[in-house]
Amino acid sequence: MDFNKLNTLKGFMPQHEGEALAKWSEEFSILGPALEIGTFGGKSSLFIAAGTSKHQQVVFTIDHHSGSEEHQSGEEYFDSTIYDESLGRVNTLPLMQFNLQQFDESSFIVPIIANANFIADLWTINLGLLFIDGSHTEISAQNDYANWHEKIITGGALVIHDIFENPEEGGQAPFLIYQKALSDGYTLHERVDTIACLIKK
Numbered sequence: 001m002d003f004n005k006l007n008t009l010k011g012f013m014p015q016h017e018g019e020a021l022a023k024w025s026e027e028f029s030i031l032g033p034a035l036e037i038g039t040f041g042g043k044s045s046l047f048i049a050a051g052t053s054k055h056q057q058v059v060f061t062i063d064h065h066s067g068s069e070e071h072q073s074g075e076e077y078f079d080s081t082i083y084d085e086s087l088g089r090v091n092t093l094p095l096m097q098f099n100l101q102q103f104d105e106s107s108f109i110v111p112i113i114a115n116a117n118f119i120a121d122l123w124t125i126n127l128g129l130l131f132i133d134g135s136h137t138e139i140s141a142q143n144d145y146a147n148w149h150e151k152i153i154t155g156g157a158l159v160i161h162d163i164f165e166n167p168e169e170g171g172q173a174p175f176l177i178y179q180k181a182l183s184d185g186y187t188l189h190e191r192v193d194t195i196a197c198l199i200k201k
Contacts, residue, residue, distance in 0.1 A: 001050035001105055009099050010079075011043030013161070018047040020192040021159060024129065025051025025059070028157040031128035032057070035151070037116045037144050038134030039063035041095040042109070044161075048131060049105040057128070058108050062116040065093040068135040120147035127151050132177065133161040141173035145180060149200070158186055158198045170194070 001022070007015040021044060025034050029052040036045055039061040048059040067082070067090030084091035093113065100106035112119070116134060130152050132144045149158055163178050164170030178196060182188070186198035 001046070001103065003047075003050075006043065006046055006050075006103070009041060009043045009046075009102075010095060011041050011099075013044045013047060014193070017161070017192050017195040018044065020190070020195055020197075021131065022047045022050040024157055024159060024190070024197045025049075026054045027051070028129040029055045029057040031153050031156050032126050034059040034129040034131065035127050035148070036061040036131040036133065037063075037148065038068070038132070039065070039096055039111065040092055042099045042106075042111075044131065044133060045096075045109050045111075046100065046103055046105060048129075049103075049108045052129075053105050053108045056108075058110050060110045060112055060125075062112045062114055062119070063092070063096075063134070064115050065096070065113055066090055067092060068140075117143050117147050120151075123148075123151055125151070126153040127156060128153060129157040129159060131159045131161070132174070136162060136171045136173045138173045138176060141177050142180075145177040149181065149184075152200045154200055156200050157189065158200060159195065160198070161195045163191075163194050163196055 025048045034048050034052050045061040052059050082092050160174050160178050162174045185201050189197040189199045
């Protein structure tokens with residue numbers, strides 16, 4: 001995987017955090033496949049696949065591809081290049097397709113176009129790693145954690161992105177589920193800036 005090339009893609013995953021994600025994905029995919037909540041353009045999916053591919057494991061990535069709250073028109077991260085006039089809404093699916101086709105590791109990525117919490121009850125595959133990086137509203141983050149963390153196999157990893165202890169630096173929803181996971185018995189494995197990997201005991 002050419003991480004320098006990957007870093008040029010549109011997305012919200014800094015290279016040093018992405019490389020940590022790739023390392024953890026390689027480490028824990030020996031236990032089972034990975035699953036990502038929140039695909040956007042597939043940049044983080046590719047970082048994960050860089051790791052899971054070492055063990056011939058796939059990464060499932062779930063997104064409705066209509067953009068999170070902060071991506072909508074008039075919001076902080078609105079980007080007109082991912083707004084589909086014909087649909088009248090944000091549509092990140094073409095961006096994901098464009099990005100994935102540039103890397104051979106995309107063959108290990110299984111995109112699922114859905115609301116993650118609508119399909120959680122149907123999911124039966126044990127996960128070596130779960131990466132939560134979807135909507136950052138408190139209710140969405142709490143739902144992602146509540147509905148998916150039990151799918152992680154014992155000894156597997158929960159990875160959370162955009163953890164900011166200081167409200168002035170960023171939203172608090174990922175930090176709150178990070179705290180919740182610790183209180184539920186997860187232990188911190190490693191942290192790199194705003195991304196943290198915890199182990200399920």
